[in-house]
Amino acid sequence: MNSRLVHIGFGNMVSRDRVVAIIDPSSAPLRRLREEARAAGLLVDATQGRKTRAVLIMDSRHVVISALQPETLSSRFDSDDSADTSPKNSEAAP
Numbered sequence: 001m002n003s004r005l006v007h008i009g010f011g012n013m014v015s016r017d018r019v020v021a022i023i024d025p026s027s028a029p030l031r032r033l034r035e036e037a038r039a040a041g042l043l044v045d046a047t048q049g050r051k052t053r054a055v056l057i058m059d060s061r062h063v064v065i066s067a068l069q070p071e072t073l074s075s076r077f078d079s080d081d082s083a084d085t086s087p088k089n090s091e092a093a094p
Contacts, residue, residue, distance in 0.1 A: 006076050008066045012046040014056060016077055021057040022070045030055055037063035 005013035023030060034055065037043040042062045050067035057063060066073065 006073070008046050008054075008056065008064065008073060009068045010046065010048045012066075014058070014064060018059050019056050019077070020059050022073050022077075023055045023057065024070055025052045025055045025065070034063060034065065037061075 003015045003017050006016045006019075007013055025031070025034065034043060034052075040061075042060075044062055044064040047065055047067040052065045052067065054066045054068055054070040054073055055063060056066060056073070
C-alpha cells in the first residue's frame with residue numbers, strides 16, 4: 001500500500017487515503033464534534049495556535065484541525081490526484 005501524504009500546514013501531513021471529509025468548522029455540530037473528539041483523545045491539533053479554518057474527518061474517527069482553508073486543502077488533494085496519473089518512471093513503460 002503506497003500512501004500519499006498531503007501537507008495540512010506548519011509541516012504537518014495526513015494520509016490522503018484516510019481522509020473522509022474536509023469541512024468548514026463554523027457550524028455548531030462541528031464545534032460539538034471537535035469537543036467530543038478532544039474528550040475521547042481523538043483530536044489532532046495541527047493549527048500551531050492559529051484559528052481553526054478546516055476540520056478533517058479521518059476514517060479512524062480522529063478529527064484533525066488545520067489553520068488552512070478547506071479550499072486550500074482540497075486543491076492540495078486535487079493536485080495530488082493529478083500527480084498520481086502521471087508516469088512515475090520509465091522502467092514501468094513497455
